[in-house]
Amino acid sequence: MASRKKVLLKVIILGDSGVGKTSLMNQYVNKKFTNQYKATIGADFLTKEVMVDDRLVTMQIWDTAGQERFQSLGVAFYRGADCCVLVYDVNNAKSFETLDSWRDEFLIQASPRDSDNFPFVVLGNKIDIEESRRVVTQKRAMSWCQSKGNVPYFETSAKEAINVEQAFQTIAKNALQQETDLELYSDFPDPIKIDSDLNRYDGCNC
Amino acid sequence: MSHSRLDPPRGVFTLPTPCDLNNAFWEPVKTNDHFVLQRTKGSKNAILRGVLGTIQNVFDTKQPPFRLLFRSDVNTLALQIAVSQTEKGIEDAWSWATDNLQVGLGKLDDPTERENYVVTKINSLVTRQDKGTDEVSEDESVRSASRAFRQTFDVSPTERLVNFYSCAYYKSITNQGWMYISENYLCFYSFLLGIETKLLIELRDIRDLVKEKSKRGMISDSIKVITKDGQEYFFTNLFHRDETYDLLVQLTSLSVQRLLKNATPESTPGMSLYENNFEQSTDSNNNDKNKKDLTISISKDNTEDDVPRSPMLPPLIKGLEVQKRDSEFQAIFALPASEHLVEECNAIFSMPDKNESHSGKIRLSETYLTFMSNDGEYSLVLPLSTIRRVEKLQSRIYAFALSVLTWHQMKLIFQLGGAKGQSEQLCNSLKINLKKQVRYMKVLKSFLNTCYSEALLVDPNKDASNGGLGLTFGFPPDVKNRDKRKLKLWTDYFKDNGRNLTLIKSTKFAKLTRFGLPNKLRGEIWELCSGAMYLRYTNNGLYEKLHEDNVGKVSLSTEEIEKDLNRSLPEYPAYQTPEGIDTLRRVLTAYSWKDPELGYCQAMNIVASALLIYMSEEQTFWTLSILCDRMLPGYYSTSMYGAILDQMIFEQFVEKTMAILYEHFKNADIQLSVACLPWFLTILKINAKELLEVTDDGAFIHVLKSYFATLDQPAYPKSRELRDVNKFTELMTIAYRDFSAITDEKVAELRKTEQLKVVHNIESFTKRSQIRNLKNTSKFTKDNLSIIYDKFYTAQFYGSQKSTRTDSRMDLNTFYQFMGSVASWAKMDDGELTNGEDVRDRHGRRIVGHQFIIKLFTHFDKSNNGGISLQDAVVGLAGILFTDMMGTIELFFKLHDVDQDGNLSKEEVLQMGESLLFICREREDDGHLGSVSNFIRRAFEYADVKSEESVFNSSLQTPAAIPSPTSAPDLLLSLPSFRMVVLADEYLEHFFDHGFASSINLSEPVEERSKGLSREIFNALFAEGKNLAEKGAEESEELLNEKMDGNGTHDSNEFINDRARDRSSSIGDGDDENLLDEFDKLLNSMEINVLVSVFPVADLDAGQSSNGPSENEHDLDKLLAGM
């Protein structure tokens, strides 16, 4: 690596409404789970500094609204993403079936340089809920991931903090890989220092 | 035979218009006692014609080169009764006129009577032919322009011309000509020195409209039009540039509304999942939202709704003006969309016990009386039902004054300043409208009981009986705790200025509002200012009814709502209790039932949960309605176009008011849209310094977020005297001070023009996602689907003006259009589809067998709810395209087996015959006639055998084919027999094997809108077809005469002839139709047995061989290739 610049990684979380995107992001960044989060309107983001392969990187995690109609709202911030996280709820079959269209739409809107090798990570969330309610099997999810070019797959619980840390480590790693690939093409502008104290702000009531 | 049996030629007759008989530009072609046929001088001489054309072109709407005049003896003027572009056309008019009018004229001696006779005849003819078009407009100039427009451009006969302007189209050189603006098109035509310039732009394709200066010089008389494919068109020399521009903006925005309606995803999220009827229980007067604005309503006197409309229409432009005026009126006073401005008059307003007066305007609508001062600072809206008494007073200055006593015992004096007649008229309308208020007066008292202001004036300590959750769970604390003081101020204001429904808004009202609302009154003032109060008042009981009607129902929206109830305002105590959650649920679900197309959008839960703290459920419901429909139109729709639109407008404002910041954002490629939804200009301004340092989207949001987090902190911590000013106060001050120029009206105006850009982006997104969501797409490629999508929505777009459906499914009429765009045999003139019974083609010929399309419609409509969705269309077309011969045969069998008994009855076989004739009707020769007639003959034969012995059935075993005892004498043809009959004929075999499937054309539509050269060819074809038709008619007439002589035998050959004649001749006057009816009856009542036995088999075979099957086949291929 030529330069040891501090790197900004842009991660987008997508998936149907209610699958737990906001909860996952907060569990990872703030290490807590509450059911006091509001439904996400438009988009929001948090940042976190992490060490990946001895490098300090800033992850900018974008949480999006899951309701279908928000997709037409311009997804300008997809541009320049380094990794896309697809989340579904293992207790909700429809949320799994829509992964395809989330993925397609992301590739169209973000139009990454190499869409065949763009890093995705799939999370099956809410595995803490009793087994009898589960409708999407691990096998089914894995085979989908396989068919999309061996996408890494994790089963998580934002509530019980299961696998969240591991999943995001992989996300960061793959994003960084993508980012360094990109550096070969262009000079990335100087990253901005972001004060992470303000991250906890969660929207206004206006 | 005589010509009088023929329909008058279409599209040539004009309403009789006086003109000079001896005009230098015209020369006679032929004359008789009453009529003169003229052509423009030098219509043979190209150069002269060019020059003349140019002159005519510049000074008037271009006159067609031929015209027919009636020589009136009353004065030297003649009456123009027909015009035409072609000699043929005018000759037809001549023949018709001489054949049909000459005799009548001969019987009249008095020249005035003769003139009347002609005028009446021609008038009724034109009115009959052009029902609903502008040829019958009251306005003479609109009439002739409309005719010219229609003759020049190939648009639907029902397309209405809105206005026309002299202008020049600039394209390397300037072409002086005429701009025609119709409901759906912007057209330009010029004819200069022999060169014709023709331009037709679909309004729905326009992406941008820009006012421009002329290319040379500084005159602001030009408009630039940019279409979605990036084409630019420059129109200049527009004398009424601004008017033209406004009109275009208005019309394009109507078409965008329709586009958006179509661009919404197919599902209606708020519709119950377990019910397929689309009738809504809430069709009461407020539910016209979806319909409103989508069509241009003709101005009407609201007092006589049910008077039938006269055939003379007011020019469409008037309708548009009225529509515009009404919506401005509604916007100023926050009135429901059902209100129309009825009267308007200058007035001076005063109150006897107050020492002030305001001059302004008094306005009257169906349900309200309003006043607004000229400076806009003093206004009132009075529901007529709150008026206790009206008196006419003598006025010192003006004609008279009105004294109005309101429910709250306030006396309002209006000195009417208009002309005497105007004031009188206002009084009269007021009187009439007051009488219609009974139903509101009945609920007035109970309604007022739900307004806290009433209780407040009786006893300030009394609590509201009707209010928000805050009454129980507490209001968010006011730091300074000025609630008591505020309440006192408002009580005083109410005493002097009325309250709730009768409140007068003065400058003091604005000040009090800015000072802050007391918690208990907040809901009511919100409701009043937004106009929600008027909706609640005039839709008494609707909220409860919505719940009653939809109790227990589940929809996509109710599921989404359920998911979000706990994610709305979880920190507020009420929403931690089941009661609080239930309140929120009730409001949101009620809304999703009221507007199932919008259903539920995330964010509505947050808005509603906040409103509910201050308002009752019902108040919240109506305020939410106002918010979704009027204040943030389209924000929450399934495409969220409103939000996208406002983002764009916001960016424009930033560019205009803070250029440096804007430049910076642009250079750093920061999308304002990422964050602008909840933030406004002021915030950017305050934070400009920090923002200028920002270089990516994330950091951009970050600056804004930290700003919001500190809103309650002092803005100037270091300053002593400004210590009290927190950031929020600062925000308000700057907003009012620096951005006062940005008004609601300005935003509304921009929304209209900007939406053109937005809609096309939305469309492409919706298209992608809809195509992706299609199931069972069979062998269709992505391109195929894309074309089906386009054709589907194009038909929807032009059909939705007339469609009665509120969802995105197609009704039958629109389906006709859709099929017409995918298969040439289905293409018909849409103007004539009104009753579905008698369909005629462009040349006025009746089309037989078009009911085939109705059968297809029913077949496509899988879910059986009277509408075709895109999914239905895709599956339906796949069923035609991707099947083998047996499949197609079965399809046809099923389509015609109306009673689904597994057999075709006699009537069903005949319909099959008609269908086949219909599909093949564009053929040039009559080869298919033999095959179809063969088919019917064989069908009858086999069916006959079968019903007696079931020979074929036993071998081919169809259990369903057992005839029921009652229908025993009737013909019954089973599927296997049908198959056999069909396969016996080579022509039909080809038809079912691939002919039918390949008649479906899924390539891009050819641009065929502007009639150019093609029109010439078309005319030639028409002339030829007509000759054929006449010959055919002659022949069949002979046959018919033979029949009528009474030998009583009929055969299927005649059936064919009969249909063939229908198809090819221009028949249609009353007598002839009777004859046909007669014939049909005969045909239907005849005995099958008789028919089969008398049938001249040999003759038919002979006829068949002369045509030769191989020739048929050849022709079929030719035919299909041409499709």
Ligand SMILES: Nc1nc2c(ncn2[C@@H]2O[C@H](COP(=O)(O)OP(=O)(O)OP(=O)(O)O)[C@@H](O)[C@H]2O)c(=O)[nH]1
């Ligand atoms: N049991 C359980 N519940 C969870 C888990 N993650 C999220 N939830 C709950 O699921 C609901 C939705 O979670 P959110 O994080 O708001 O969902 P989202 O994907 O952000 O939804 P949108 O913002 O609408 O797109 C909330 O009630 C959470 O408390 C989990 O791992 N286990």
Ligand SMILES: [Mg+2]
């Ligand atoms: Mg969320």
